[in-house]
Amino acid sequence: MIKKFFIILLVLLLGAAAFLYFEYSAKKTLIIPYPYSFNANAKMALEKEIVEAGNAKILIVGDRLGEALSKYTPELIDELAKSFKYPPKIYNWSKPHEGLHRTLNKLKSLKKFPSIIIYHGASSELFEKTFEVADKEAIFKNFSLYDDEKIISLIITFPGLSKIIYKKMQYLELGPVKEYQNRLPSTSKILEKEVSFKLFDYELRELIDLVKDKKSNLILITTPLNLEVRPHEICSHSTTNGVIEMQQEIEELLKEGNFKKAYPMALALSNETFSNALSFYLLGQASMGLGDLAMARESFQKATVFDCTHWRGNAVYNSIMKSTAKKRQVTLIDFDQYMASALSRDGLFMDDIFPQNVFYQTMIAELKESLKKILSVD
Secondary structure (H helix, E strand, C coil): HHHHHHHHHHHHHHHHHHHHHHHHCCCCCCCCCEEEEECHHHHHCCCCHHHHHHHHHEEEECCCCCCCHHHHHHHHHHHHCCCCCCCCCCCEEECCCCCHHHHHHCCCCCCCCEEEEEECCCCCCCCCCCCCCCHHHHHHHHHHHHHCCHHHHHHHCCCCHHHCCCCCCEEEEECCCCCCCCCHHHHHHHHHHHHHCCCCHHHHHHHHHHHHHHHCCCEEECCCCCCCCCCCCCHHHHHHHHHHHHHHHHHHHHCCCCCCHHHHHHHHHHHCCCCCCHHHHHHHHHHHHHCCCCHHHHHHHHHHHHHHCCCCHHHHHHHHHHHHHHHHEEEEEEEEHHHCCCCCCCECCCCCEEEEEEEEHHHHHHHHHHHHHHHCCC
């Protein structure tokens, strides 16, 4: 009987050991609990680019927005040459479709850091898949654990404990940039945005810490949003035939210029269909027609957040940049606020993404002053 008991006990112990082995061997050792990692192909930036970036005095990083600043690089160099004996070398290392996670990964490959890093992106954060929406609760819980000073101190001292402390989630291995074919239902797309905002927040914090640790200076530029662009996709869970009919009625009133009648209808509808991007967009149009630009801007910004297609940045990414820059005392140029303040003027944007050159010139003028200020004490 005793022998049988010990056999059963041994089997249970072996089963528990096997469970623990498979449970924790599948988890990664992490300090910051990102749900993705980069494989060798993703990590292999061109050595020539790494050298160029490291030898620059000013480095521009980001996505298509950062890339667009190349047009203004000669102008920046000429202006800075007036104030300094040797004009600083500027290198643009931005790439289209490059989310902040990839920008961070590239910067970590630098052997030498430039004096100033300019980040202008956040318009492609969901271009590629970096997490599973089903892991939302685990991801949020893990970052909550990461924020606990006692727990993170323990993990930093004993990294292996992260396998026990952090919640299990699926880890995506990233190679070269691959466009994410998003076929999720609309409710999941909203959750997907929430996770993206969380990841962007922590990636931005890591960017700031990395730049400060390397004794460099960071300048953030918010993403200019074309607020008058109609939402590309309405989340199906936020609409019904009745909502569509009401939206069509409001649009007819707007076409007729009857903003006074359209406004209360649009306001009521936006309150009833909270995550419907078109409802907020129509409220923005009605508000602008009545001259209430503050309400128009607020409504249009909400429309950017609830657009169910991830084709550009939105107001939340900008809000994260602004609040984080303020808390961490980082230089920020609020390009989006400047564009939003010009709402109702004709010809603000060249297309759905890029502002007209005249507005870029205003932003570049502010950037010049920020660069001069940093370089004068560098």
